[in-house]
Amino acid sequence: MSQVPQHATTLEYAEVDVGVVDRAGFVQQSAAGGGVVVAGVCPRCFGTTATEYGFGLPGTGTKGGLFSWRRQSAPTPAPDVIGREVHFCECRHPHPGLPADAPFVGCGASWRAGVVPVAGGTP
Amino acid sequence: MSTAQSDRRWAALARELEFSQLPELRRQAEGWRTGLTGLSTLLAVLTVVKGQEQLVGLPEGAGRWAMGLAGGAFVVLVAGALLAVRAAHGRPGQDILLGGQALKEWTGEEIKRVRRALRWAAGCCLLGLVLAVSATGVVWTAVEPARHLVRVSTPSAEVCGELVKADGKGVVVRAGEGAERRLRTVPQGQLVSLAPVTAC
Incomplete structure (x- = not known):
């Protein structure tokens, strides 16, 4: 059983794209307000990260036809948020060099989650 | 801009939207209110003030033609006006997941929808004008039976x-x-x- 390294809290903030990491390390749960929470371990600083995605008005307009607000329904179930979204470290630890206006409080890493082929195994 | 930077901007924008839901909704409501108020006023003036005064005295066939053309123009112009309001102020409806990639996809689709709505609105406006002018032409050219x-x-x-x-x-x-x-x-x-x- 592999052991997760300790949270590198002294790691400098850097906007680094880590690439594709194994999605098995992340879980998608329903949030209290109807949104979705994706949680896991940051592949750069190894801190526990959790990002909440809410449902909301995206701006001026939404999907559908002109009169489709008549069939008002609950938001459709969230698709595969883990595989679809680009994730950002939100370990909530203010890493050294964290910009004051950074929208994501963490080490600055970003990654996509997917199926990572095991070296030497079948694809 | 690299893909990673672009993804970061989309995610930041989606995060920002979480905090501007109410102002965004109010802005959309104001746009629709303005559009619908203007439309209602125009229709009230057309139907109440002008009414059928121009159709009185026309031969029956011409009257029916003029009525049909004017009715068609009315419907098409209303549809065009609604489409234009929808293109300008969006449509109140379902929410989307406020994630960077979801917002990026939605934006791409919305651009296509707004362009389509604008094209239809322009088409409806043109067709409405043609129908309205035709109705007026029928009224003007209708030969009233000679009455001494x-x-x-x-x-x-x-x-x-x-x-x-x-x-x-x-x-x-x-x-x-x-x-x-x-x-x-x-x-x-x-x-x-x-x-x-x-x-x-």
Whole structure:
């Protein structure tokens, strides 16, 4: 059983794209307000990260036809948020060099989650 | 801009939207209110003030044509106006997941939808104008049956209507409207005056 390294809290903030990491390390749960929470371990600083995605008005307009607000329904179930979204470290630890206006409080890493082929195994 | 930077900007934008939901909704509502108020005012003026005054007096066939064309123009112009409001202010409806990639996909789709709505709105406006001009053309060119209206006075009464016949015996006038329309004969002896008029 592999052991997760300790949270590198002294790691400098850097906007680094880590690439594709194994999605098995992340879980998608329903949030209290109807949104979705994706949680896991940051592949750069190894801190526990959790990002909440809410449902909301995206701006001026939404999907559908002109009169489709008549069939008002609950938001459709969230698709595969883990595989679809680009994730950002939100370990909530203010890493050294964290910009004051950074929208994501963490080490600055970003990654996509997917199926990572095991070296030497079948694809 | 690299893909990673672009993804970061989309995610930051989606995060920002979480905090501007109410102002965004209010802005959309204001846009729709303005559009619908303008439309309602225009329709009220057209229907209440203008009404059917132009159709009165037209031959039946031309009247039906003008009515049909004007009705078509009305419907098409309303649809065009609604499409234009939808393109300008969006459509109140379902929410989306506020994630960077979801927002990016939605934006791409919304751009296509707004362009399509604008194209349809322009088409509806053009078609509405053509129909409205056609309706006006029908009204203007409709040949009203020649009516020789006269006012005939006798010592006891006046009769106004279409002159049918005048001879040594008297004057025959078709008076009244609709079911009341009938021939009235004024004997020569009772005739005081006979004058052409433009309307009864």
